[in-house]
Amino acid sequence: MAEPSDFKAEPPAGIDPIGASSEGASLYELIREDIIEGRLAANERLVVSDLARRHGTSTNPVREALQLLRGEGFVTFAPNRGARVRPIDQDFVRDIYEIGVLIEPALTRWFVNMATVEDIAELERIQDLIEENNFADTFRHSELDTAFHTVMYQRHYNRHAAELWWKHREVLRAVSRRFDFTLARRAAILREHRELIALVKAGDADKAAELVARHVEGSGRHILEHMRARNAARAG
Amino acid sequence: MAEPSDFKAEPPAGIDPIGASSEGASLYELIREDIIEGRLAANERLVVSDLARRHGTSTNPVREALQLLRGEGFVTFAPNRGARVRPIDQDFVRDIYEIGVLIEPALTRWFVNMATVEDIAELERIQDLIEENNFADTFRHSELDTAFHTVMYQRHYNRHAAELWWKHREVLRAVSRRFDFTLARRAAILREHRELIALVKAGDADKAAELVARHVEGSGRHILEHMRARNAARAG
DNA sequence: ACGAGCTGGATCGTACATTGTTTATCGAAA
């Protein structure tokens, strides 16, 4: 969170976004993006030689990228049958937002007790931008919303929990980009953010945690409903 | 959970313990064991060519195993500077047991509402074995204790949460094997298990969840205290 | 329908090129 203008969603400090070398890293990111963004279909086979050809590298970096993705759960392996895209389906989304409902309130509770004046000012600034944008640019909204929550979680001492949150967040962000926010959901997001800021100011950790649980729950349900609707439309 | 006699701790169904090929899998497991069990020191460099020589393979499988471990968080990478062992230190343990405190109660809550007569009988059977063993064989206790909780979580619909629990459990199990249980802790474990079974029988999900939170918290604190004591002893 | 053989691709091994990091050495300045 450096400059006032740039709001590229960034991971909380200390979470390495890349980690490998130049080639391998980009390969990893490219494949990962393809999976999260849905460009690679669920359960699609990931043929090493194809990927190598497509990205203009040899097979070795591809294999390493796939193993890395396997470790992170985006790719499944069957012995001697290679890799497949783990489907980002309703079950997957439900699983990770449910974990969010359990973890985020705890992160929030800590934040409420540690928040500085600057933190609160930052939250309000981002919230102003969110309201100014008012879902006109959904991509921008997504970035700002992520930034809002990152402010709260980025300095938490439990790096594992923060990292887990971030990874889940990235998936949900990508999925939700495929849908529009309903008017009801838009109103709820704005209301809950404002309410959350008020609770942080008041130092009411319990109520803030409870609110965040509702907020995450609502967000997850909203995404799931969209996915269900789309699947029904496709099937019908 | 097949035969009455064997209680090798096993992951909940659907969590692939291996996944890769024969060679690569064993390599992955060997290195992973070395890290978790503490045979590889914290932050120790993992030189690909060394590992390849030591395990009698070429460098390729080693590199893939390391990437997989990176994805799972056991190894850190610095570009062009290779891999290092992620230290399993107090912070690490604290982070994952705190996440357990958040997740396990939710898993338990579900189990209480879904438990069959057979499930409860299984819990009691394992608990009998735990009490029969009475910490005489600490390794066996560890296996039985894991089996006890696996019965509760293995059929949970949220595979992500169950998998997360299992991965964390493996680490904590390995760490706690290096220490003895204090008498107080032993008593608490037995008491809480019995109490938990009673609450499951009574169908009291709220109290069961609360108890599990205390149980996990107590277990985590116990391990942390041991680690602190050992570190203090080493430093003094 | 069924089984033998074929084939694609995964897996692993080996060798080597390139590139970046670390370390040791050497010379110049203090």
Added chain:
DNA sequence: TTTCGATAAACAATGTACGATCCAGCTCGT
């Protein structure tokens, strides 16, 4: 003589290439 900095050599990570082997799934002939 010691210290500092530059340079070079050693080391290791990363990427490429290619060949061997093995297995799952498919084809084709019966």
